[in-house]
Amino acid sequence: MALLSAFEPETNAPPLPPEVTQALFMERTMSVSRLESFAVCPYRHFVEQGLSPKPRKEWTLTPIDAGNFYHSALEGFTRLLPTIPHWPKIDKKTCDAMVDQAAEPLFEQLLSGVMGDSARMRAQGEKYRRVLKRVAWTFTRGAKQSAFSPQSAEVKFGYGEGTPPVALTLKDGSTVYVRGIIDRIDRYEGDAGVYLRVVDYKSGTEKLDAARIFWGTQLQLLLYLRAALSQEENAQPAGAFYMRVADPLEADREDTAQVEDALARALCLRGVALKDAAILRAMDDGSPPLTLPKVLTASGDFDQRAMLANLEDMKALIGHASQMAAQWAEKMRAGEIDASPLCDQKLKGPCEYCDYAAICRRDVSRAPENARRMQEMHFDALLEEINKRKA
Ligand code: SF4
Numbered sequence: 001m002a003l004l005s006a007f008e009p010e011t012n013a014p015p016l017p018p019e020v021t022q023a024l025f026m027e028r029t030m031s032v033s034r035l036e037s038f039a040v041c042p043y044r045h046f047v048e049q050g051l052s053p054k055p056r057k058e059w060t061l062t063p064i065d066a067g068n069f070y071h072s073a074l075e076g077f078t079r080l081l082p083t084i085p086h087w088p089k090i091d092k093k094t095c096d097a098m099v100d101q102a103a104e105p106l107f108e109q110l111l112s113g114v115m116g117d118s119a120r121m122r123a124q125g126e127k128y129r130r131v132l133k134r135v136a137w138t139f140t141r142g143a144k145q146s147a148f149s150p151q152s153a154e155v156k157f158g159y160g161e162g163t164p165p166v167a168l169t170l171k172d173g174s175t176v177y178v179r180g181i182i183d184r185i186d187r188y189e190g191d192a193g194v195y196l197r198v199v200d201y202k203s204g205t206e207k208l209d210a211a212r213i214f215w216g217t218q219l220q221l222l223l224y225l226r227a228a229l230s231q232e233e234n235a236q237p238a239g240a241f242y243m244r245v246a247d248p249l250e251a252d253r254e255d256t257a258q259v260e261d262a263l264a265r266a267l268c269l270r271g272v273a274l275k276d277a278a279i280l281r282a283m284d285d286g287s288p289p290l291t292l293p294k295v296l297t298a299s300g301d302f303d304q305r306a307m308l309a310n311l312e313d314m315k316a317l318i319g320h321a322s323q324m325a326a327q328w329a330e331k332m333r334a335g336e337i338d339a340s341p342l343c344d345q346k347l348k349g350p351c352e353y354c355d356y357a358a359i360c361r362r363d364v365s366r367a368p369e370n371a372r373r374m375q376e377m378h379f380d381a382l383l384e385e386i387n388k389r390k391a
Contacts, residue, residue: 016046016335024050025332029159029177032220035328039217040350042331043339047356050337066128067203069106070245071154071183073132074201076102078153078184088143092255095140099132131247134255138267139243141260142291147282148197148238151187156180157227166227168326176329182224185231188238188282195238195279196231198224199269201245208242208271208307210382211374213317216324217342221271223325226318237314238279241271264290272317272379275308313383320386343371 015021024046038045047053080098081087107125143149157163158179165177184199200221212218221240229235248266249259269291273280277300284291295306302308309317339360343349347367351357357364377385 016050016337018335020050021333021335025335028175029165029179030329032178032180032223032325035178035325035332036217036219038328038332039215039219039324039342041339041341041354042336043360044341044350044354044356045332046337047359051359053356053359067201069110069128070132070135070203071201073099073103073106073128074135074183074245075153076106077132077136078150081150088140090140092137095137096133099129099136103129103132131245134247134249134263135245135267137255138260138263138290141264142268142284142286145286145289146284146291147190148186148188148195151185151196153184155182155185155228155231157182157230163227163231166223166230166322166325168322168329170326170330170333172330176326176333178223178227178325180220180224180227182228183243185228186238187235188279190278190282192236192278194232194235195274195282196225196228196235197238197273197283198228198240199243200224200241202242203245205244206242206270208240210307210379211377213321214377214382214385215342215372215374216321216328219321219325222318222321226322236311237274237318238283239269239271239273241269241273243267243269261288261290265293268293272307272309272314274314275302275310277302280308307379309383313387316383316386316390319390338370339368340370340372341368342374343368344374345376347371347373 016024034045034049037048077098080102084090084094084098107129110125110128111121155163156179158165159177161179165179168176168178170176182198183201186197186199188195198221208221209218213222221242225237225240229237244267246267247263249263268289270293273283273292273295277296280292280295289295293306294303295308297303339362341349341351341354343351349368349371351362351364351368354360354362354364362368
């Protein structure tokens with residue numbers, strides 16, 4: 001308790017003493033999620049990473065377990081692709097068999113876990129299998145009308161990994177290195193050169209949000225894109241996307257053409273794409289598109305609602321994410337532990353789902369007094385603002 005009371009949260013709290021900061025936060029390498037966690041609330045980051053309380057573990061299947069299962073299975077599926085000469089020109093049966101092969105070791109692991117080979121675990125496994133088959137088939141259908149192909153899966157970047165870490169230079173001249181795992185890198189080589197896009201699998205409906213990019217709480221996709229581009233000289237950024245891994249349709253619905261199209265709409269890539277009609281067509285030349293939401297109108301113009309950035313803007317976005325990441329690393333190293341959650345205009349934010357409210361002693365039924373308020377932002381306004389700052 002002595003340690004807790006010494007670090008009670010307060011607005012504009014004095015920084016941690018240098019010796020404490022030195023002991024807790026001076027690593028040279030950190031993950032993107034850690035930087036994002038600091039951006040959302042420095043005090044929560046301090047409790048989570050510094051005090052590191054260990055919540056009691058309950059042996060149940062949580063959504064995290066499902067997420068890990070899907071990630072590993074899709075990694076296995078992607079690794080099988082080079083062994084199937086005609087992929088993506090395969091039928092659904094072949095695609096299902098590939099999922100079975102890729103996921104088999106994971107099913108065995110699931111049934112030999114602490115919950116054992118029970119009816120409940122078998123039902124859970126069957127649900128995972130159904131989701132994976134629908135996702136893999138949607139991915140395969142989309143690939144049939146795309147010139148981008150999966151280049152690698154679960155790409156680790158960081159020290160000692162095949163791909164170098166993202167280096168951030170701080171104001172004092174020191175360097176912090178960012179590590180991570182990119183779920184998938186897709187590649188296209190056309191007349192104008194090589195283009196890469198990164199894809200991150202999410203079981204929820206995560207979307208890129210202009211305000212969150214601006215405030216530096218959504219760094220992941222853009223830093224992953226920077227890491228992917230470091231793999232290949234002269235490669236250009238084609239985009240950075242989330243891909244939903246879920247089955248939003250009823251389990252027992254027959255896989256008709258309408259069901260498959262509804263799935264494609266629900267699971268399409270969501271993120272920022274290069275504003276280049278040729279590259280957008282290389283990503284998806286179908287009508288209707290299956291892998292991207294509508295980015296071009298019928299007359300071939302760019303759809304105003306799409307998140308599109310030209311090459312300079314794409315570089316500016318990566319530069320902004322890098323600058324924000326460096327800023328968080330600097331503040332972390334300076335011992336900042338303000339309980340200043342980043343909220344929306346209605347003061348909704350991280351306090352509502354924070355595990356550490358009891359330590360922070362915040363009354364979660366009331367709006368936080370010292371929140372930073374994030375205003376909604378249109379993507380064009382974000383580009384304008386970050387380009388202004390760059391100038
Ligand atoms: S309850 Fe809110 S202010 Fe307190 S640590 Fe959690 S996010 Fe931060």
